[in-house]
Amino acid sequence: MRTFLLRRLLLAVVVLFGVSVFTFLAARVVPADAAAKWVGPKATAAQIARARIYLGLNDPLPVQYLRYLSGLVRGDWGESVVTHQPVLGDIKAYLPPSLELLVLSSLLAMAVGIPLGILSARYQDRIPDQLSRLVAITGVSVPSFWLALLLQLLFFQKLKLLPVGGRLDSVFRLAHSVPVMTGSYVLDGLLAGDWALVGSALKHLILPAVTLAAYPIGLVTRMVRSSMTEVLGEDHIRAARAMGIPNRTILGRYALKPAMGPTATVLALSMAYSLSGTFLIEAVFAWPGLGRYAAGALIAADYPAIMGVTVLVAIAYVVLNLIVDLVHAWLDPRISLR
Amino acid sequence: MKRLLKNPLSLAGLVIVVILLLAALLAPVLAPFPDHALGGVNPVARFHPPDGTYWMGTDDLGRDIFSRVLYGARISVWTGVLAIGLALVLGVPLGAVAGTFGGAVDELIMRITDIFLSFPPLLLAIAIGAMLGPSLSNTMIAIALAWWPWYTRLIRGEATSVRERPFVEAARAAGVRPLVIVFRHILPNTIAPVIVQASMDFGSVVLTLASLSFLGLGAQVPTPEWGLMINTGRTYFVNAPWYVTYPGLAIFLTVLGFNLLGDGLREVLDPKGVKRSA
Numbered sequence: 001m002r003t004f005l006l007r008r009l010l011l012a013v014v015v016l017f018g019v020s021v022f023t024f025l026a027a028r029v030v031p032a033d034a035a036a037k038w039v040g041p042k043a044t045a046a047q048i049a050r051a052r053i054y055l056g057l058n059d060p061l062p063v064q065y066l067r068y069l070s071g072l073v074r075g076d077w078g079e080s081v082v083t084h085q086p087v088l089g090d091i092k093a094y095l096p097p098s099l100e101l102l103v104l105s106s107l108l109a110m111a112v113g114i115p116l117g118i119l120s121a122r123y124q125d126r127i128p129d130q131l132s133r134l135v136a137i138t139g140v141s142v143p144s145f146w147l148a149l150l151l152q153l154l155f156f157q158k159l160k161l162l163p164v165g166g167r168l169d170s171v172f173r174l175a176h177s178v179p180v181m182t183g184s185y186v187l188d189g190l191l192a193g194d195w196a197l198v199g200s201a202l203k204h205l206i207l208p209a210v211t212l213a214a215y216p217i218g219l220v221t222r223m224v225r226s227s228m229t230e231v232l233g234e235d236h237i238r239a240a241r242a243m244g245i246p247n248r249t250i251l252g253r254y255a256l257k258p259a260m261g262p263t264a265t266v267l268a269l270s271m272a273y274s275l276s277g278t279f280l281i282e283a284v285f286a287w288p289g290l291g292r293y294a295a296g297a298l299i300a301a302d303y304p305a306i307m308g309v310t311v312l313v314a315i316a317y318v319v320l321n322l323i324v325d326l327v328h329a330w331l332d333p334r335i336s337l338r
Numbered sequence: 339m340k341r342l343l344k345n346p347l348s349l350a351g352l353v354i355v356v357i358l359l360l361a362a363l364l365a366p367v368l369a370p371f372p373d374h375a376l377g378g379v380n381p382v383a384r385f386h387p388p389d390g391t392y393w394m395g396t397d398d399l400g401r402d403i404f405s406r407v408l409y410g411a412r413i414s415v416w417t418g419v420l421a422i423g424l425a426l427v428l429g430v431p432l433g434a435v436a437g438t439f440g441g442a443v444d445e446l447i448m449r450i451t452d453i454f455l456s457f458p459p460l461l462l463a464i465a466i467g468a469m470l471g472p473s474l475s476n477t478m479i480a481i482a483l484a485w486w487p488w489y490t491r492l493i494r495g496e497a498t499s500v501r502e503r504p505f506v507e508a509a510r511a512a513g514v515r516p517l518v519i520v521f522r523h524i525l526p527n528t529i530a531p532v533i534v535q536a537s538m539d540f541g542s543v544v545l546t547l548a549s550l551s552f553l554g555l556g557a558q559v560p561t562p563e564w565g566l567m568i569n570t571g572r573t574y575f576v577n578a579p580w581y582v583t584y585p586g587l588a589i590f591l592t593v594l595g596f597n598l599l600g601d602g603l604r605e606v607l608d609p610k611g612v613k614r615s616a
Contacts, residue, residue: 011452018453026469130347137347137601141593143545145552146568146586153579276461280549284572298468299554310457310465318456 004329012322019314024068027078027307029061037081037301072311078304082297087308090293095312096183097167098278098289104186104209106271109216114263116217117224122251124229132221139218144277148211148284155207162207165286168200208285212277216270223266227259261331265324272317341606348602354595362411374401375409375562385578395580397571403580406562407588413563414592417478418543422536424482429489430525430532436490437497437528438520448494451487459484463546467555474563477556481546485539489532496528503527534607538600541593548589564589 035051036043043051052058056067071077077088116132123129155162163169167185168178178185179192186205189197231237232255240250278291279298286292290309297305342348366372370391374380380400388395394403436447454462466480500506501524509523550556551565559566564585571581 011449014449015453015456018450019456022453023465026465030469130345133347133601137597138594141541141545141590141597143548143552143565143568143586143589143593145549145565146582146589149568149572149575149582149586153575157576157579273458273460276458276464279460279464280552294464295553298464301468303468306465306468310461313461314457317458321456 005326008322008325008329012318015318016315019311019318020069020072021065023307023311023314024065026310027303028057028064028068037303077308077311080297080305081302082300082305087304090305091290091308091312094288094290094293096289097287098275098282098291100184100186101205101208101212101278101282101287101289102271102274104205105212105274106216106267108209108213109220109270110267112213113217113220114224116221117259117263118228118251118256120221120225121228121232121255122247124232129225132225136218136221136225139214139216139221141218142214143280144211144214145280145284147214148207148281151207151211152284163204165204165284167204167288168197169204172196172200208281208287211281211285212274215277216267216274219266219270220263223263224259227262228255231255231258261328265328268320268324269317272313272320275313275316342602345602345605347598348605351595351598351600351602354591355599358411358592358595359415361408362415365408365412369402369405369408371402371405372409375406377560385574385581387578388580394584395578397567397578397581398574403567403584406567407564407584409562410564410567410585410588411592413474413557413561414544414547414589417474417547418540421478421481421543421547422485422539424479425485426489426532426536428482429486430493430529431520432486433490433493434497434520434525434528437494438501438524439516440498444494447490451490454484454487455491457484459542460546460549463550464553464555467550472555472558474551474557474561477547477550480550480555481543484546485543488539489536492535493525493528493532496531497524500524500527534603538596538603541596541600544596545589545593 035048035055035057038051038055039047056064059067068078075088077086077091079085080087080090083090113136116135120129120132120136152164156164168176176197178197179188179194181188181191185201186198189195189201228251237250237254240254275290278287278289279294280291281287282289282291283295290312294306294309296302297309343352361368365375369375370393371378371380378401380396380402383392383396383400384398386392386396386400392402392404394407397403397406432447436444457465462484463477463480466483467477470476470480506519506523509519514523547556548563548565548568551563552569554569557563557566559570567585568582568589571578571585575582
């Protein structure tokens with residue numbers, strides 16, 4: 001177990017090192033005109049030369065890299081070329097709305113995906129299985145940005161049931177003082193007992209959360225189905241059947257539990273995946289989160305901002321992976337022996 | 339094959355894929371207004387709703403969306419094939435070398451794949467695409483760079499088992515040079531599962547491609563690329579909903595078709611479990 005732990009931690013360090021090299025090259029070296037970009041289109045040659053010195057672009061690459069790396073560790077992630085604000089500060093400001101969205105969509109993915117997966121495994125190759133597979137494959141096939149627009153057309157334009165975008169009604173926001181605590185309006189509203197705030201926030205969350213959940217719903221359904229069908233084919237299940245243990249108990253107690261490990265993995269990783277999925281849909285829903293920030297940075301070719309978000313998502317991915325592996329090894333000691 | 343086609347979902351997938359390939363192949367013949375997909379504009383019929391002349395309506399420049407969607411199929415299929423091909427060219431030899439030789443080479447190549455696999459593929463493609471600058475061919479390269487480690491991993495696993503087989507030992511004993519062993523003896527015996535995997539990945543590749551174009555990184559105007567069409571059309575979606583609906587439907591059906599087929603294929607080849615998510 002000790003060696004496994006060390007090996008796994010070492011791997012995470014190697015990977016993060018690679019991430020830093022990659023983003024360094026992408027943000028500082030590849031853009032030919034980083035200094036020109038910094039001072040803007042109307043700058044003089046002298047201003048560009050000053051910017052080169054300010055940004056340290058005249059130093060040898062290893063020196064630049066070390067400075068970049070130590071900045072990453074110290075929390076200095078560079079400044080946005082567009083706003084000239086520190087990237088890490090921007091990320092901190094835009095992250096909470098995205099997290100709120102992520103958490104809700106992950107809950108949705110579990111609430112829909114796990115029952116569908118169980119249904120599939122229970123009725124393998126029969127109609128319920130085919131239907132739930134169709135739902136799962138549809139979930140991973142539908143372009144999220146298109147689904148977002150279709151949902152807006154249906155629920156905002158045609159049915160007039162839900163708002164088209166934003167986090168709160170604009171009139172409500174003007175008339176209402178919004179408490180600032182966690183950064184999630186739903187949580188803040190619950191903590192403050194402000195039900196009007198919770199209601200307005202939830203109404204705005206529904207469409208983006210459903211859109212973002214489509215992909216993980218598909219993943220979770222498939223994972224639950226495949227791990228459960230595998231377990232259901234094993235001898236101890238046959239033995240349980242032969243002993244006359246009711247099907248419900250077999251499914252719920254013997255087959256679902258071993259399927260939860262892989263499902264948790266998929267869910268954890270799909271959360272990190274959804275974080276990049278927000279790039280595609282937050283702009284559509286005018287959701288003031290990290291995804292819209294990143295999409296805006298892409299259009300402006302704001303490399304420090306793009307690579308800041310990239311570093312963040314990569315760290316989240318590595319850390320989630322690490323946690324999932326460690327939990328697995330703890331639950332199933334055989335893994336650490338491999 | 340028989341088992342594959344007995345499943346209604348796989349069959350539906352196959353039908354969709356065949357229709358897509360036909361549309362891509364026959365676009366110049368089928369499109370009622372081929373010049374609308376090739377840069378021409380038609381200002382007299384801006385935002386014309388779908389009818390007998392313009393089956394899917396027209397866009398902000400009066401161009402026939404049906405014709406553009408058909409030509410879009412060509413772009414998606416062609417770019418997707420090239421992107422996966424490039425990923426294979428990068429990933430397969432590296433994986434075969436890692437699996438055959440083992441040791442330090444193996445360790446180095448595998449740690450590099452670890453780094454690439456530590457990004458969600460969409461994010462990696464976006465970051466590389468942003469670095470290379472917006473264009474369709476850069477998107478293709480970005481996707482290939484995001485995808486190759488999967489194939490390296492897969493073929494490495496196959497190669498480690500094939501290298502123990504008697505014919506490889508025989509070649510080694512006969513003094514065949516190591517690289518010749520890799521390319522003549524190991525590769526041909528490990529490539530099949532990779533080809534299957536690559537064809538199953540096609541749906542995700544098309545989706546990633548459209549996503550990058552939607553973000554403004556991929557194809558540029560006036561290319562009739564599906565993701566780009568949605569990005570342009572979304573400004574007008576309240577008054578001209580057909581503008582975003584049909585290109586999106588084309589992406590969705592294409593990805594769905596390949597995923598349905600791929601899922602069926604996976605089920606037939608490996609009935610026990612799903613190895614990798616879409």
